[in-house]
Amino acid sequence: MSHILSVMGEMFPDAHCELNHRNPFELTIAVLLSAQCTDETVNKVTASLFQKYQTPADYLAVPIEELEQDIRRIGLFRNKAAHIQKLSQMLIDNYGGEVPQQHEELTKLPGVGRKTANVVVSNAFGVPAIAVDTHVERVSKRLGLAKADDSVLEVEKKLMKLVPREHWTDTHHRLIFFGRYHCKAQNPNCPVCPLLDVCKEGKQRMKPAVNRKAKPNPNK
DNA sequence: AACTCGGGGCA
């Protein structure tokens, strides 16, 4: 596992998301917005969004239609605008206007699921966590770190067993960058992959077609 | 477990 992480670290030496350096509230909003769209899109939207809105009260001060307009370029924006306003109200009512630091409290907020909560606690509050998104899940399963039919939660548990706690947060970043830019969902770049020799699915993909034709199921 | 939300990016 350490070999895998060091190789990924060499491939993407500055694997991190700029949004992770924002304050807890902006980070929570940004990760909530990122669901099912690329971080580049979120960066474009939040650049102006965070100029206009700084506090939970700011998001509640406008009609929801106006907030929807401000995040219009993001997919699923109607859900997200409603979530942001409900979340803002809950922060004011229940948490003194601040983002709670406990994972369990975070997931009570609308639009904040397990993945978002993991990103927030690990990047804003220094609590080690491995957020499993589609990239992390795909990469883990291809490498053979988890089984193909494992749930997201099972993938997270297995990664936590494989990686020392102090490296959980940067492990998350490395797997995401590796999955986003190299081990893509379609056409993974196996031919030039430095992890090919330890990758379960990569070796399978790189087998010459003639072998597959001659021996369809050599192991069964 | 399947369905829904949804515009942007890319082939």
Next chain:
DNA sequence: TGCCCAGAGTT
């Protein structure tokens, strides 16, 4: 045009 994408909520 068609397909996929740094998820979460509801049924």
